[in-house]
Amino acid sequence: MTFNGGWNGEIHPKATLSQQQLTVIAGPCMFETREIGFEVAAQMKALCDELGFQYVFKSSYDKANRTSGNTARGPGLEKGLQWLSEVREHLHVPVLTDVHTPVQAAEAGRIVDIVQVPAFLCDQKDLLKACAESGKTVQIKKGQHATPEQVIACADYTAACGNPKVLLCERGTSFGYNNLVVDYRNLVMMRRSGYATVFDGTHAAQLPGAGSGQSSGLRDMVPALCAAATAVGIHALFLEVHPNPEKALSDASTQVSFETATHILRRVKQLRA
Amino acid sequence: MSYSAAPMPPSGSCFVDANRPQFHKVIPTQLRAPLLGCLEWRVGNAQTEQLMQRRGWMQSVCTTVTTPEQIGGLDAGCERIFIPGEFSRQGDVLAAAAASGKTIFLERGAFLAPSDMLRAVSKLGPAKDNVVLVESGSAFGYSDRVLDPRALEVLASIGCPMALNLEALTQPSGMAYAHRPQWISDPAFDTALIRTAIAFAVRYLILPCNRELSPQAAELWLSARKDY
Numbered sequence: 270m271t272f273n274g275g276w277n278g279e280i281h282p283k284a285t286l287s288q289q290q291l292t293v294i295a296g297p298c299m300f301e302t303r304e305i306g307f308e309v310a311a312q313m314k315a316l317c318d319e320l321g322f323q324y325v326f327k328s329s330y331d332k333a334n335r336t337s338g339n340t341a342r343g344p345g346l347e348k349g350l351q352w353l354s355e356v357r358e359h360l361h362v363p364v365l366t367d368v369h370t371p372v373q374a375a376e377a378g379r380i381v382d383i384v385q386v387p388a389f390l391c392d393q394k395d396l397l398k399a400c401a402e403s404g405k406t407v408q409i410k411k412g413q414h415a416t417p418e419q420v421i422a423c424a425d426y427t428a429a430c431g432n433p434k435v436l437l438c439e440r441g442t443s444f445g446y447n448n449l450v451v452d453y454r455n456l457v458m459m460r461r462s463g464y465a466t467v468f469d470g471t472h473a474a475q476l477p478g479a480g481s482g483q484s485s486g487l488r489d490m491v492p493a494l495c496a497a498a499t500a501v502g503i504h505a506l507f508l509e510v511h512p513n514p515e516k517a518l519s520d521a522s523t524q525v526s527f528e529t530a531t532h533i534l535r536r537v538k539q540l541r542a
Numbered sequence: 543m544s545y546s547a548a549p550m551p552p553s554g555s556c557f558v559d560a561n562r563p564q565f566h567k568v569i570p571t572q573l574r575a576p577l578l579g580c581l582e583w584r585v586g587n588a589q590t591e592q593l594m595q596r597r598g599w600m601q602s603v604c605t606t607v608t609t610p611e612q613i614g615g616l617d618a619g620c621e622r623i624f625i626p627g628e629f630s631r632q633g634d635v636l637a638a639a640a641a642s643g644k645t646i647f648l649e650r651g652a653f654l655a656p657s658d659m660l661r662a663v664s665k666l667g668p669a670k671d672n673v674v675l676v677e678s679g680s681a682f683g684y685s686d687r688v689l690d691p692r693a694l695e696v697l698a699s700i701g702c703p704m705a706l707n708l709e710a711l712t713q714p715s716g717m718a719y720a721h722r723p724q725w726i727s728d729p730a731f732d733t734a735l736i737r738t739a740i741a742f743a744v745r746y747l748i749l750p751c752n753r754e755l756s757p758q759a760a761e762l763w764l765s766a767r768k769d770y
Contacts, residue, residue: 319766334631337657338665369632370609382706389628389651393608412628415756443681446655478658 273424273436273463274433278504279365280406281382286465291541292323292505293534294365294383294408294467299343300328303352308365309510310356312527320538325383326356327365327507334369334389336478341518346373350380357382365408371399371531378403380525388412388440388472391423401430408436408467413443413477417455421462437462438507439498440469447479451494456501467508468498470533471523486523488514492533499540506537597602597710603649610638620644627651627678627710630662640669647705647746649676652687663700674746678710687711689735694742705746706739708732732759740766 270287270328271277278286286291286292295313300306310326317324330349332342357364363382368374374396377384384400386393388410400407407427411420437459441449451473459466460509469493479485490512495506511517514524604622607613608629616623623642627649629635639646646669650659663670675697679687689711697704712731736759739747747763749755755763 333633335633336631337661338633352627370611370632372609389631389653392628395608412653414651414681432554442652442684446680477653478655 272433273435274428276433276435278360278465280325280434284325284363284382284542285359286504288502288504290321290323291499291537292325292502293317293508294325294327294505295361295508295510295530296327296365297511297517297518298329298471298509298524299332299341299518300330300349300352301341301343301518303355305512306352306356307360308361308512309527310360310535313510313530314362316527316531316534322419322533322534322538325363325365325505326360326538327385327509328353329367329519331369333506334387335519336484340355346376351360354380368396368400371395374399374403378405382406383408383436384540385438386410386423388418389416391415391420394426397423397427398430401427401432403468406434406436407436409441410438410472411455411459411468413441417420417452417458421459421464424462424464436465436467436505438467438469438509441473442476445479447476449473449477451497453497453501456503457500459519460502466502467505468495468503470495470498471509471520471525474523475520476522480522484520484522486520487531488523488525489527491523491525492536495533496536496540499537506534508533591624606647607639608635610634613638613642616642616762622647622679626648627654628674630654630659631665633665636662636665640666643669643672645672645674647674647748648740649678649710650697652679652681652695652710656690656693660700662703667740669761670702674705675700675702675735676705676707676746676748677744678707689738691738691742694738698742703745704739705743705748708735708746709749711735724753729756732756733762736763743748 296309297305306328313325330343332344353364353366365383365385366377366381367385367387368377374384383406384403385408386396386400389412390396391409391412409423410422420437424437427435439455441451444450456466473494474487475489476485508530509520509524510530511524514526515521517524604624606624606626607619622645625635625639628651630648630651635671657672660676663673666673677694677697680690680693682688732755
């Protein structure tokens with residue numbers, strides 16, 4: 270299949286987005302340690318191989334917009350990109366990370382297969398342009414405050430910058446304070462726009478800022494949210510996975526364990542059959 | 543924070559084309575106090591400077607910043623910086639803003655609970671004493687914002703002076719795409735919004751330069767001569 274701009278969906282020599290084969294983008298929210306990253310990547314790759322899904326490793330080198338200023342942010346750009354590079358090389362999987370400034374987009378773009386524009390920053394044209402100019406696939410998360418039309422316009426802008434390799438990601442919409450709801454109509458609109466469509470099942474379960482200085486969440490809702498997105502139709506599913514979610518240094522309320530990830534992906538496979 | 547009416551020589555690299563719609567003005571409450579020019583960060587443009595001087599607006603410059611590099615590139619002539627709501631939690635931007643020594647207009651993201659702004663302000667460290675919190679409404683579905691008086695109450699409790707972004711409230715982003723009725727952008731709501739702002743001792747209004755308040759709204763604002 271081809272997406273907007275004639276893009277064939279290739280994100281890596283061994284991974285091409287398509288309707289036929291779901292792509293799973295999964296990894297720890299923060300790249301806490303090299304060991305945790307490799308553990309999650311190896312386990313999720315094996316699980317995706319077993320289920321017939323393509324796998325992309327994700328992790329963040331810098332959680333630059335934490336709710337509070339006194340919480341961990343990650344290994345930083347240099348070390349984080351080094352670890353991402355090692356995962357990519359040793360496990361032969363594509364890798365994704367998020368960037369917050371045009372400078373970071375250029376730096377990360379030299380290493381990763383997919384650069385991600387965070388939801389808060391989805392409208393930032395300088396950042397979109399820098400991501401486009403990296404030449405890599407660009408995943409744009411829909412801002413919790415943004416309309417689907419707005420984020421599609423951001424994708425159009427990225428494509429107009431010369432890079433049509435764009436993924437649009439739904440992760441929930443503000444529903445009053447400290448709450449998100451997923452408007453599944455957005456997935457339909459994103460898909461109709463001709464861009465590859467991704468659903469972020471773990472961030473969609475967040476209760477932003479609801480945890481007295483940190484984000485809280487409804488982890489038990491993640492499987493249902495993912496099932497619904499699968500039913501509507503997506504090209505990729507995004508999950509944050511941690512060996513011990515309760516002890517995770519970020520998004521501890523929404524990251525899922527290997528066991529839960531396995532349950533989710535088996536259910537998704539059934540729904541796609 | 544007290545507003546200084548002393549003239550400041552305009553200078554610096556933080557000016558833009560005045561014809562751009564992003565060109566804003568910030569109106570303090572004090573009667574006859576000069577306006578602050580609030581500009582989008584782009585390349586320097588002396589015409590803007592001249593235009594602002596001609597119109598008597600230029601007292602001090604407040605420019606929009608979105609990256610640490612932009613903040614680092616500002617010169618002394620730009621005394622105030624505006625951090626849009628989308629960036630109100632970006633740690634690096636806030637750290638650079640704090641280090642700049644400039645007055646920080648920090649806008650609450652429309653997606654953030656008001657209480658989250660206390661933590662955003664805390665990220666500024668000692669610079670939190672030089673912050674104006676900007677209220678621009680809360681996301682209320684797609685392409686709509688509401689001014690929640692509870693948000694003003696919570697922001698006021700943080701202890702910083704406040705500004706109201708009238709533009710964001712009356713012309714929320716996404717309007718061009720969504721199925722919202724046009725009344726959102728009706729300036730007739732200015733008066734109600736300004737009354738609310740006055741009730742919570744809001745000190746500044748932000749609106750684009752190409753938009754004028756109605757005489758009633760302007761009079762209401764300028765006659766609110768409370769000694770905050």
